[in-house]
Amino acid sequence: MTRCLRRIAPLALALCHLAAATPAAAQESAAAEALFDRGLADMEAGKYETGCASIAESHRIEPKPGALFTLAICESRWGRVASAFTRFGDYLALYEQMTPDQKSRQGERAKVARKERDRLGPLVPELSLSLPPGAPAGTVVKRDGRAVDGALLGKGVPVEPGEHVVSTQAPGGPVWETRIQLAEGEKKRVALQVNGASTAAPSGGISGRRTAAFVAGGVGVAGLVLGGVTGALTLGKKSVVEEHCGSAIGVSDETACDQTGIDAAESASTTGLVSTIGFGLGLAGLGAAAVLFLTEPKQGEEAAAATSRRIRARVLAAGPDGVVIGARGAW
Structure with a gap:
């Protein structure tokens, strides 16, 4: 009897953990479903800002291909062409990893995603930011409040149409800020300034x-x-x-x-x-x-x-x- 108990003890312990985890997982799944339904209703009502946010949170809690596809549709209708283009690409990458049975359950979504991605591609603006020669090491570049990776400076980066706030700040120096307006499909290169920086001769300074x-x-x-x-x-x-x-x-x-x-x-x-x-x-x-x-x-x-x-x-x-x-x- 004792030997039998020893054999089933690990299995019982695992079942206990599973039993404890199941209610929590069920709650998260229910929350994700509720957020998705709420977001879908807002999207259909034209409330894209709250609708897309709810669908995005639903997908974060419980990642599902259907939620990702719907989020791409929502952002496309909202006019966020760069985000929608990326979401459709993410969905198609996920679709290629599915089994034939899983693909069949997706219906026409892959076809729609390809069509939308082809349509949105030419509409995505690109913004290239570059620092002036002689900018101090450690200068921080921000776009819309978020730091830009130094590896992306000088390269065209997909962004949303509309106004963007770009700033620079050298270590210990003041902030320089500018506003950039981009139309759909526009590609723009912007040479930034850095206040308090010792720049090269082209800046017009006296040596x-x-x-x-x-x-x-x-x-x-x-x-x-x-x-x-x-x-x-x-x-x-x-x-x-x-x-x-x-x-x-x-x-x-x-x-x-x-x-x-x-x-x-x-x-x-x-x-x-x-x-x-x-x-x-x-x-x-x-x-x-x-x-x-x-x-x-x-x-x-x-x-x-x-x-x-x-x-x-x-x-x-x-x-x-x-x-x-x-x-x-x-x-």
């Missing part, structure tokens, strides 16, 4: 080298202005010195001056030094700006220039007698 050239040029102009102003002051002091030194004040020593001449000579010495330095800086700044402009890589050559040659403009020497500017680099 760092050109910015440095502008700064150097500004310093050069300021230096020349300073040199000119202080030079004019020095010339003015020189005439004062001539009037208050040497024979002008009745002494034979031309280096002897009265107090006015001494003050003018000291002031002229200071302004003369400032003028010399100003002219030197001015020439150095303008020379550096010229070198930076002349050695700036052209568009499309910047990447090659970064690896094949390096040029640095610099002031080699500066002093009261002038400046020396040049360029150092390697090819």
Whole structure:
């Protein structure tokens, strides 16, 4: 008796699990059927949004070929040509895996699915999205609130007709957003923007080298202005010195001056030094700006220039007698 009980115990346990699972499965099947009936009624009444949603949920709970086919019909009537085209394709793929007996129970559904898929194909719009050159790594592209797989960028993706909201966001940057309208069968390519991204030269931005050239040029102009102003002051002091030194004040020593001449000579010495330095800086700044402009890589050559040659403009020497500017680099 004990040996017999041991043999039937596993079978009894399995039957218990099956008995417990059967009510739950029956409940899910009943829920799926109720959702399908409700969705079918809404679809026939022209309430496609709620009807298709109910049928889709019914198919999710209990996947059946009939529910999938009806969902494709609902989405087709709703105007969601991309979804309907995909659903019909899914149904036909499932149909090809059926046994002859199962296929016979599907009636004319396969024939209708093929006909509808052929009709819908030319109506499905395609949208191709691409990021600009130089977009930061990790930039997120979203279409209608959902992230777009990076592998799909630059490729035509089937979408529904109508308006689509597309956005980009670089890591830590602001969101850029645009709205795109697509008609049935339209194929559109859209070059996206990325706010706060360092893009390539075609974006119209000013390169760092050109910015440095502008700064150097500004310093050069300021230096020349300073040199000119202080030079004019020095010339003015020189005439004062001539009037208050040497024979002008009745002494034979031309280096002897009265107090006015001494003050003018000291002031002229200071302004003369400032003028010399100003002219030197001015020439150095303008020379550096010229070198930076002349050695700036052209568009499309910047990447090659970064690896094949390096040029640095610099002031080699500066002093009261002038400046020396040049360029150092390697090819």
